[in-house]
Amino acid sequence: MSKLENKIKVMPKAVVCEDSTIKGDVTICSGSVIHPSAQIIAESGPIIIGENCIIEEYAKIIHRIPPDHKLAQEKNHVLVIGANNLFEVGSTVEALKIGEKNIFECKSYVSSNVTISSGCVIGAGCHVVGEQHLPENTVIFGKNCQQREALDKVSGSHMLQLDFLRKVLPNYHHLRKPCDIKKAANLS
Amino acid sequence: MEYLLSKNVEYVCECGLLKPLTNLYFCRHCLNLRCFFCCHHEVDSHFCRNCLENIPSGEAKLRKNKCNTCFDCPSCTLSALSARATTIQVPMTKEVKEGGEGSEIEASSGKMVSKKMYYLACLACRFSSRDVGISDQPSQNFFWPEQEYMHAIRFNTILNHYYSVVLHDKQLKQEERRRRSTKQSKFPNMTDRTGLNVSAIRRQMGFDKSAAKPKSKPTAIAPSIAEDVDDLPEEIFTQPINLKNITTIQQRFTQPANQPESVKHLYPQHKNLSIKRSIRCRHCEHNVIKPEYNPTSIKYRIQQFASSHVPEVRIIKCDQLVPNKSALITLKITNPTMNDMIITIMDLPTEEEEKMMIEEMRKNFEKNLSVSNKSSLMRPSLIEDSRIVSCKITAKLELPDSSFVINQRDDSAEFDDDVQSDKKDPKFILWRKANKIAIQLSITPNGELKVNDDVKIGFSMNFTYSSVPSSTPEKKETQRYALCARIYINAGKIVQ
Ligand SMILES: [Zn+2]
Ligand SMILES: [Zn+2]
Ligand SMILES: [Zn+2]
Ligand SMILES: [Zn+2]
Numbered sequence: 001m002s003k004l005e006n007k008i009k010v011m012p013k014a015v016v017c018e019d020s021t022i023k024g025d026v027t028i029c030s031g032s033v034i035h036p037s038a039q040i041i042a043e044s045g046p047i048i049i050g051e052n053c054i055i056e057e058y059a060k061i062i063h064r065i066p067p068d069h070k071l072a073q074e075k076n077h078v079l080v081i082g083a084n085n086l087f088e089v090g091s092t093v094e095a096l097k098i099g100e101k102n103i104f105e106c107k108s109y110v111s112s113n114v115t116i117s118s119g120c121v122i123g124a125g126c127h128v129v130g131e132q133h134l135p136e137n138t139v140i141f142g143k144n145c146q147q148r149e150a151l152d153k154v155s156g157s158h159m160l161q162l163d164f165l166r167k168v169l170p171n172y173h174h175l176r177k178p179c180d181i182k183k184a185a186n187l188s
Numbered sequence: 189m190e191y192l193l194s195k196n197v198e199y200v201c202e203c204g205l206l207k208p209l210t211n212l213y214f215c216r217h218c219l220n221l222r223c224f225f226c227c228h229h230e231v232d233s234h235f236c237r238n239c240l241e242n243i244p245s246g247e248a249k250l251r252k253n254k255c256n257t258c259f260d261c262p263s264c265t266l267s268a269l270s271a272r273a274t275t276i277q278v279p280m281t282k283e284v285k286e287g288g289e290g291s292e293i294e295a296s297s298g299k300m301v302s303k304k305m306y307y308l309a310c311l312a313c314r315f316s317s318r319d320v321g322i323s324d325q326p327s328q329n330f331f332w333p334e335q336e337y338m339h340a341i342r343f344n345t346i347l348n349h350y351y352s353v354v355l356h357d358k359q360l361k362q363e364e365r366r367r368r369s370t371k372q373s374k375f376p377n378m379t380d381r382t383g384l385n386v387s388a389i390r391r392q393m394g395f396d397k398s399a400a401k402p403k404s405k406p407t408a409i410a411p412s413i414a415e416d417v418d419d420l421p422e423e424i425f426t427q428p429i430n431l432k433n434i435t436t437i438q439q440r441f442t443q444p445a446n447q448p449e450s451v452k453h454l455y456p457q458h459k460n461l462s463i464k465r466s467i468r469c470r471h472c473e474h475n476v477i478k479p480e481y482n483p484t485s486i487k488y489r490i491q492q493f494a495s496s497h498v499p500e501v502r503i504i505k506c507d508q509l510v511p512n513k514s515a516l517i518t519l520k521i522t523n524p525t526m527n528d529m530i531i532t533i534m535d536l537p538t539e540e541e542e543k544m545m546i547e548e549m550r551k552n553f554e555k556n557l558s559v560s561n562k563s564s565l566m567r568p569s570l571i572e573d574s575r576i577v578s579c580k581i582t583a584k585l586e587l588p589d590s591s592f593v594i595n596q597r598d599d600s601a602e603f604d605d606d607v608q609s610d611k612k613d614p615k616f617i618l619w620r621k622a623n624k625i626a627i628q629l630s631i632t633p634n635g636e637l638k639v640n641d642d643v644k645i646g647f648s649m650n651f652t653y654s655s656v657p658s659s660t661p662e663k664k665e666t667q668r669y670a671l672c673a674r675i676y677i678n679a680g681k682i683v684q
Contacts, residue, residue, distance in 0.1 A: 121314055123312065123313065138432075139313055139314050141264055141312055141313035141314070142264055142266070142312070142313065146264070146313075146436070147431070147432055148263060148313060148315070148432055148451065149432045149433075149451075150314055150316075150319065151318075151319045
């Protein structure tokens with residue numbers, strides 16, 4: 001675990017700031033935006049980040065299967081993160097399965113025992129631990145991590161924000177060049 | 189916050205309760221500490237803390253103490269709902285053209301018009317008014333559909349019934365009074381406060397021809413009859429329940445009128461109004477706290493917080509506490525006033541002395557009450573006897589052998605270089621800085637204390653207080669008073 005081989009694939013049109021920490025085999029699909037000082041760590045296997053995700057500052061996505069986890073024996077487990085997910089500032093996500101259109105609000109924490117379907121919202125500061133599956137459109141909020149089901153689709157389409165970030169971030173940050181594995185290896 | 193709201197040092201309020209200095213008020217007229225529990229609380233004004241609208245108390249009553257325009261989230265019950273806009277495409281019709289608010293923009297097709305529609309959403313739990321089937325509204329300030337309550341009619345009949353009962357009782361009483369007063373004297377005594385109003389006098393004098401009004405009878409109500417309650421359905425014992433669809437107790441309590449069981453019936457609730465409150469000393473009926481009337485202002489017109497009149501004591505550090513072994517405790521005392529203070533630290537009064545103090549206080553108050561009984565608009569205050577302080581001292585404190593002076597507060601002193609005074613300070617004073625002073629005292633915890641027991645010390649602090657010159661002529665000059673505050677300190681726990 002001391003030295004992870006970095007194999008970072010950045011698809012065209014993805015905006016990945018160079019100041020972010022990306023370790024291991026990580027594929028970032030087109031349209032996603034990764035802010036500076038975000039962390040993506042693929043320890044136990046590759047991570048594939050879907051299209052149009054936003055990973056904000058100090059957000060952590062960790063693919064690390066604990067030794068007592070039921071997936072621990074499985075070789076080559078791939079963490080697939082669906083499209084249109086939003087990881088807000090300071091969120092830590094260790095879940096091993098993440099669907100689409102989820103929002104991880106600031107300082108939220110999701111442990112590796114949790115699987116997340118689609119359209120879920122983990123509220124600010126909520127810690128989701130313990131083995132469970134979050135069904136679609138689950139909203140977790142409040143200091144007691146109360147759950148509710150959003151009957152209405154959680155409206156947050158962040159396309160406008162994505163467009164803005166794609167325009168602004170390149171003006172102030174160095175970006176990782178898309179689809180160049182050798183270069184990425186040199187950087188580390 | 190821990191530092192600011194520390195409960196380690198507590199002062200004795202005049203009523204005998206122990207409070208941190210930050211929770212106490214100081215009455216300038218009685219020159220005594222007052223707490224939350226021994227003051228009058230009055231509602232100054234009603235306002236909505238979301239839209240900051242000021243609502244006169246009469247109107248607030250009519251509105252059932254709720255804001256007309258703001259809503260609370262029924263789901264998380266802690267934040268306000270905010271209106272969010274969406275744009276929808278509607279086919280252009282005459283109605284939209286006339287009734288719309290100018291927000292529509294003609295679409296390129298010519299046939300479709302985009303129109304702004306509003307719904308309510310909670311930013312904390314993502315509740316939205318669409319969740320419970322409230323359709324979007326064309327305007328932000330539109331009156332959202334009011335929820336209907338099952339028992340609204342029943343409540344109204346009962347309410348009307350009791351109104352009429354009150355009216356009936358009033359009439360009976362008035363009649364009784366009239367009958368009695370005519371017996372006493374034929375001519376009503378104007379100065380007598382019998383509650384005779386003009387119309388009653390007119391009636392007595394025979395001016396009022398329509399005197400024989402029909403007596404109002406209480407409107408009858410049908411008593412509610414207990415219905416047979418069905419047994420619980422069978423499946424309640426067998427089917428797994430989905431907790432996400434069932435409301436929490438707190439969610440039900442925020443909607444007392446219908447207390448929904450299912451989250452489908454969680455309607456947005458009108459926001460409860462807040463109040464601005466003034467606090468009045470019970471003994472002299474002067475205000476100790478009076479806020480500014482304007483809801484947007486957080487300032488006070490009168491603010492007599494104890495922390496700006498009474499020297500503040502804080503613990504800086506304390507040695508390890510072991511029973512029967514003396515330890516050093518360092519206290520910081522701050523003078524918040526604009527005058528120098530002379531402070532003397534003395535023993536707490538014994539229980540007998542405390543009882544005597546309470547007795548004296550009551551006598552004083554009764555005397556004052558009989559003197560000041562001149563046409564006070566306020567009802568005479570109900571005064572509860574002070575109580576004996578419940579805290580027990582568990583350590584012996586070595587008192588300092590002399591009094592000391594703390595300099596006045598000087599806001600500019602912060603920027604000065606440290607100037608050492610020439611005066612020789614007694615040994616127990618560690619340092620002094622502007623209006624602060626640190627003293628070191630030795631304490632000996634009692635022998636019977638066990639590990640983790642709290643070590644409590646206490647002392648009386650006599651301090652000189654100079655009154656602020658007021659506008660009234662007899663108090664134009666600053667007067668100096670010697671006041672006393674009783675302080676209890678929790679020095680820490682016994683370690684072994
Ligand atoms: Zn009190
Ligand atoms: Zn309001
Ligand atoms: Zn809410
Ligand atoms: Zn007073």
